[in-house]
Every structure is written in C-alpha cells, then in structure tokens.
Amino acid sequence: MSYKRITLSQFLMDGQHRRGGSGRFTSLLTDIRTTCKMISHEVNRGAMAGNLGLAGTENVQGEDQKKLDVLANEIFLHMTAQSGNYAAMASEELEDVHIVHGASGRYLLLFDPLDGSSNIDINIAVGSIFSILHLPDGVDCSDRSVFLQPGVKQVAAGYAIYGSSTMLVLTTGEGVNGFTLDQNIGVFVLTHPNMRISEDASEFAINASRSRFWEPPVKRYIDEALAGTEGPRAKDFNMRWVAAMVAEVHRILCRGGVFMYPVDVRNAKQGGKLRLMYEANPMAFIVEQAGGMAITGRDRIMDLQPQGLHQRVGVVLGSKNEVERIQRYHREYDASAGKN
C-alpha cells in the first residue's frame, strides 16, 4: 500500500496556504470532520450499542425520530459548538436555531445530522449533510432571518456517507473532493480528487410509488426513459432508489444519473419533500461544482430566496443534459398550459 497519501488535514492546510487564509476555514471543516467520524462510529456499532430503533419522539416536521437521529444531532451540536467557529446552527431535528453563546466565529452551520434514516435499522447507507454560511458583519444571530440566505451564498458544503466505507465529500467552491475514512488510523484520505458528473446518463432515481401524483413533465420524462430503445430516447435506462439522498447523490457523482424528488400533487401544499436549507442547497452546491445541475424542476435551486428554515422544495439534480431536458419538459408543459 502506498503511503504517499494526502489526508483531509493536509488537503485543508494546502488550500489555506494557497489562499493565504487565516486558518479559520480549516478549523470550520476540522470540526465537521471530527463530527462525521464520531457519527460513523455510532452508525457502525449499530445494534451492538443499542443504537437502532425509535427514540420515541418526533422532530419539528412531525416525523418519528430514530435513536441515531437524536444521537447524531447531539454529536453535531456538541462537536461544532466547542471551537466557537460557528455563531449559530440550524438542524433538521431542531425547531429553532441553536445559538452558541460566546462564539468568536462569524459562520453559520446548517445540517441534516442523519439523512435517510429509514435505512438505519436495515443496515443500508445513511449520511450527514451540511452547509456553511457567513454571518454578515454587523448582524447578530439572534435575528433568525440571517440564516435565510440563498444557496449561492454558501461558503462550503458537503456530506458524509456511512456506507460500505465512510466518505466525506466536500466543496469550498473550488470543485469537489472525496475522502475515505481509514478506520484503522481514524484519518480521512483523499481518494476521489476533483469529482465530476458525466453530462449524459441513462440512470434515474425516483420514488415510483408516487407516479400517480406526478406532474405531466415528470411523467413524460420517466415514461420516455421506460420506453427504452423502442421509445423517443432510443436507449435503455436503469433505475435505482436507495431512499437516502446522500447515497443517490454519491452514486451520481461516481457514475452520473438523475435524482428526482419532485413537487407532486400530494406534497405540493408543503412545497415538496426535501428541505431547502440543509438538504437541497448543499447538494445543489456540490452537484454544480462537479459540473452537474440542480433545479426544482423549473428553477435553479441555489437562486431561491429562502422563506423559512425548514422550507421544502422540489429537487431534480444530476447529469447536466438530463436535468436540462427535464427543465425543458417543464417549460414546454407550462407554455402549453398557458402558465407563462
């Protein structure tokens, strides 16, 4: 085995030296690194540590919390508050923001501590998603609206995937890099430098059990894909559904494809299923940095002006040419229905 490996710490330090930075940014991501290692450890111990099953509580969205949802949330809050890098945090599991009193840092952290938690008890991949924003000068974070910044304002974003191996995938706006956790020495190693999403693909991920609720442009795209070589696309498609957005995005970064959780007639009242601030925006940042596209179906996700911390949104992301096609289908449908 080669020992000429680049660890996440070295990678962050290199970036810091290149940018002539103060080290604050390196420190922000170091907090996340430690957090994800600890959550990975708890996910791995699973049933042995009594970590599976329901916690007996509900989160702010009225969803049953798993024990690991609660534990991962506590680890995130504790590990990222200690350094004082973050002035405040927002989590999928907390109704209101968590202010870190006495923090010297001017950054805000948003996170989904454990994404895809229906997979926990069945030993299938889950993950953590995070997004980092600046706390603008002269504003104090007791003003909650400071979190409501569009995705284009993110300074960094990423996810950890706890799968057959644990990986941390990051962007700071200079491409996307993936690090694999060497469990023996407890160090993340750069294994996937400069990840890129292929422009074309023939694999899609959507929860097809909702097909009767889909809008016509979504139905058109999927019907055409299902028609395969005999259909208008003249090629066969493959389908996947892991039920953890982290795993779907990771697959798309590795071999292309499209992931869709669109607004449909059943979830339209809530605005969709996935959360804008700590699911859609960070994933959109990563996907765009890897050369892909991320839209609601109609609009670019990162341009949306957030209206609320737990706002939901439709998500279509992945290989550029496929996502562009889906956007075109929405535009053609809207034009024919006289919507614009």
Ligand code: F6P
């Ligand atoms: O809540 C987020 C999430 O778990 C995503 O990670 C995943 O893509 C989706 O929900 C799964 O939804 P469903 O339960 O409809 O399969």
